[in-house]
Amino acid sequence: MVEVSLTVGKVDASLAILTTADHYVIEFPTVLLPESVEAGSVVTINVEQDIEQEKKQKEKFQSVQEQILAKYGSDGPKQPVLQL
Amino acid sequence: MVEVSLTVGKVDASLAILTTADHYVIEFPTVLLPESVEAGSVVTINVEQDIEQEKKQKEKFQSVQEQILAKYGSDGPKQPVLQL
């Protein structure tokens, strides 16, 4: 998990510029900021890898791949396949 | 607080492109991502306004302003002023 504290610079419709105490400058989508922030606000951002969700997505993708194989890659006559 | 789930696209040294389930595309600084992520990973980002820290920063700024006023804006002979 990564957690950082940032100061919010001027905010426009799509992007805000955030700065860290050690002078990193980061363009950040406005839509991901809390509504109450304005220039000079301080935010904490934390980013966590969602292993669970990642696994789910991979499994879903695998199952789609098996469907495609079953539907279009099998030698016999086409089987009816359950749509997702 | 804003919390969103995003899929990580191709990662380069400075920027990664993240996408949301509803097709937002977000350029995100690589440095804020956990080290283990790669293309296809899923992350959860949450952003919280840090009112406490914001207040501290404002107070510090105010005190700097008072120092400047005392040091350069007072009519009398200059007073020794404590450095921050």
Place this chain on the structure above:
Amino acid sequence: MPLSQDSIPEVVEETPGQALNERIIKLSDPDFVGSLGPQDLVTIVKHDSQKKTVGSFFYVAGLDTSDPTGIAIWLKDVIECLQEKPQLWFGKNVKFSVESISFTTWNIFSQCDMTVKVHLPGTIETSFVNKQGKKLEFGEDETNMAWGEAFLSGKMRDLMCMVENRDDGEVINVVETRIYNPLLTGQLDSVHDMFIGLFPLFFGRGAEVGCPCIYGNMPSTLTNNYLVETLCEIVRLTKSIDLCLPMLEELKVAFGPLLNIVIARIYLTNDRELDGVKLIHDSLHEISDPTYQCELLLLQGKYLLEHNDPQLALEASQRGVDLTPNAFMPWFYLVRSYIALGDNKNALLSLNSLPMNLASLAQKYQYRRIMNTDGNNATVELHLPLPLDVVLDEVTNLNSLLVMDEHKVVDPVLYNLKSANLKNTFQWIYELLCEIVKNLGWEKLLQLRAELFLMEEEYDHLDTTSETESEKVVTRDIKGKRLCERWFDNLFMLLYDDLRVHSQWQSGELKPKTTLEWELVGLCCFRLRQFESAKIAFQNGLQIRFSSQSSRKLLQILLKEQKSNPSEDIDLEIIATCVKLCCWSHRWYAEFSMLLLDAMSIVVEDLGTTRVDNEVNSRFPASVSKLFHDNILEFFKTYTNEYYDE
């Protein structure tokens, strides 16, 4: 068709040698050379009977450049043509004798120009010049390798020029170019054998030669580049899968599972769909790099869309977007899937997220002039003879003054449709937007757009006039909506103009009179995916006179109809249209068109070559029929590995 005086265009030089000098100077300009290099150049020095020296040049494409001797033989053919009788030269008959003639071709791999020069009576010299204009000396092995490279370079240019300009009807803007069919002109071996034979030596360097922009902004990789693209096109056209597959399998030993991307593509484009689907499935486990995975997913997505399976296509393209959200193509397929599923909201949202700014930078390969023949340079003289060996009156004798008159009187409403000028990715995206408006109607589309997007102007306006406090309010208000990208917003305006023209025509308010006006109406309908209306418009226009663009577009519509609802009548109409286009190409010194080959391959597969030959014989003059046989049917008979029935 054999060479004749009236099948060779020429541009007169101000001083003999000018064109080749200018070309060498321009080699240092990366814009001029591009990825694939300039097309081949022929320059001529000849004397008239008063011993006045004339320098001239023309461009040529499609020749086999694997062997300097073969080139020299062709150059001698050109000399013979020019000398056999007086040339009709700017209104006079002039008896020329040729002093020298040269042929120059760009070698992409060694980045040098290779020139064969014939001095009369008989010396032949070859020379090589690099980008800085310096002469190069090669040893014997190097020289042999360099001619092999020249062969591959030439074939890539010949085929990619057609492939990249397919959307625009293969229009070659450099009229002074003689274009041969690159698949017919092999000197020793057939072209496809030679290409497949040389391919493994250069596979590892494929990423260097750049990549086609027909896939948007996909990067050059080992498996996505002009070399691989040319291979796939040659195999597809010449049906050389049996020769190609073992070669690729052997490469796989050295380069690993990446080769499966090419192999799967060869399967899918050569009637081996089952194998292709299986191979993609297995390779997705073996190949982990997101860029290459995305290439696989694109093959899969395209296949699924073609098989009308948008639900699975959506899944495949979504994965492509997840892995490489900077790439145009997976987004494009994602939108197509949403449209096919009737999910217009997500179609619009993902359209707006397409990485358009990156994708629109891709430059397609096009022929370039060494010296401009238009614009300021008023001194350039073009000798553009009319080939008289094949005459189809309505095509060959089309009066260009008449066409220019039509341009002068055209209804401005039709003339100023900006959507007609969209290129590449913008053109494709516009097509999708038209697809959506066709399903949804204009009013509902606008309504949906207003629900989803805040217009950028709207926001800008607020931004400049507002003080901070109101700005804050705006920022909050729009959080539910997204900014509509400016390029996307512009497309809506173009769409509005097209729709207005269409409805004005439907209501009878707009009445096309000339072929040009019918063509513009037809193109507008075509863009709007109103193919039946478009067909009517093109056909109305073509009843008045021939037009190559109307014919090409009509051909596309006929091919769609033939696919969805096959009939022999349509086959016959396709034949007639192709014959006329073939005559038109011939009149402009071009004997090769992939559009025509692709169209005719379908008809030939239906009817067989003999039947098609008979149909053409019975409907067209003998010279036309011979042309069509030589340029089109002969290809299917002799150069396609006996794939097609007689």
Place this chain on the structure above:
Amino acid sequence: MPLSQDSIPEVVEETPGQALNERIIKLSDPDFVGSLGPQDLVTIVKHDSQKKTVGSFFYVAGLDTSDPTGIAIWLKDVIECLQEKPQLWFGKNVKFSVESISFTTWNIFSQCDMTVKVHLPGTIETSFVNKQGKKLEFGEDETNMAWGEAFLSGKMRDLMCMVENRDDGEVINVVETRIYNPLLTGQLDSVHDMFIGLFPLFFGRGAEVGCPCIYGNMPSTLTNNYLVETLCEIVRLTKSIDLCLPMLEELKVAFGPLLNIVIARIYLTNDRELDGVKLIHDSLHEISDPTYQCELLLLQGKYLLEHNDPQLALEASQRGVDLTPNAFMPWFYLVRSYIALGDNKNALLSLNSLPMNLASLAQKYQYRRIMNTDGNNATVELHLPLPLDVVLDEVTNLNSLLVMDEHKVVDPVLYNLKSANLKNTFQWIYELLCEIVKNLGWEKLLQLRAELFLMEEEYDHLDTTSETESEKVVTRDIKGKRLCERWFDNLFMLLYDDLRVHSQWQSGELKPKTTLEWELVGLCCFRLRQFESAKIAFQNGLQIRFSSQSSRKLLQILLKEQKSNPSEDIDLEIIATCVKLCCWSHRWYAEFSMLLLDAMSIVVEDLGTTRVDNEVNSRFPASVSKLFHDNILEFFKTYTNEYYDE
């Protein structure tokens, strides 16, 4: 100085009227018009004794354009000059008679060209033309207002041209320009009175006229724009604070606390620092918009840096960065604070984070030619007479062929220093980097850079050759370091070249011979902040011959010395340098330089005008002394609200 034939440059037109026509055509080109518009144009139609008609033109700056009658009077002066005796015209004496003369000035507010044309014997006509070249008709009130706008427009151009080119020594590239002192040429009232009088009417439109790029990429606002900038410069130069403050206080009633930004600035630049500091302090509570807050913080940061208080300056500029991290200037002050505190690590980190890509887009105001006098257009003839009323031999008679010879034989090591071509923000940043290397030394700087940054090439290289897995490793490895921006990396390379030249000179390996070589060495030392070495180099060069650039740079060094260690000797050296530069300007038709006024204001404040006058009298010829009196000292005597002692 009064007009004379040899103080008027002229360019010969190909056909009479050409320049004005071209100008009108170019008005539709936004690049040509820019924010402030082209400089004023005078065109002349005259006949020689054979009645041959000649069209000519020149540019002019600094005139009072508030009144067409005044302009007409000046135009008649020009006519008189040209007719009073035969002109020395391309080697011959030609007696001309003038048919007509016109004066055209760009009105920024109404976006139109305003022309006064005098036809001889005596009619005067005025006309107005908009950007599209259309004639405009104004009512009486509109006309009056338009001439007021023309006055402000002219003053903004006159002063901003100097302000924005100050870093480059005010070099005006358009030699055919006659430049008056804009603060001396008021017709009815003094210029500063008129400007301050008209200012309130246009304050609300200030953001429209664009903003100076001397503050990097700060946006145009009500308080940051060319109009406010011009006001501040006029008040500073003419010491008009007592006239200006009540006007600003009155504007504050209508526009609120934003005016405090201008008022605080006026305080700080006019010896009212205490008031300025207080006002900034109070206004930071009243003004919440981050852009305007940042403007206040910049004033504060500048003040603190000038008072050598980097700790507090750091706090102020850090807050500026926090609020508007897209703006160049707060970052710039932040870096300066770090450097002054000896915190080189944070100085480098914040340098690398500077928004350079945005900031480098800002375009400074410069005079532009209507027709190029160099390049392809070989037919342009320039009449550039040598003014003979003031002669200071070493300056006036400088042999330009000699200077060209020096250019031909210059040591290439000196000639190819790319740092000499840095502009604006890049120049400023480079100065900071030189400051750091001066403190730290080259070896330690490199070491620190390697600790903090990963070079972009390093990463790119890995990126193209690596497969996914190794790519991942790289990405992880570099997480501790940042990418070094390419522009920043380039500056290190330039720095290396400068340091090498400097050390080669110091070691005696490099031996400058000509004034030009001394100048290039001097400029290199100057960039490296080695002012003592630079002074020696410039002085060595100036002993051989005069050079305007060496003199200007020497002047800057003398002013620094005078500030840190005042002495009368330095005052006298400043005077001598200024006198020579004043003669040089006069030779090139320019009677105005802010650099000279700023330099002399310090000396005059020290010595008084009479003493300076005497010093010049005793050392220079009478004509030179009169010139210096008229162009420089008269200004301090008469146009500065009695601020300076006699």
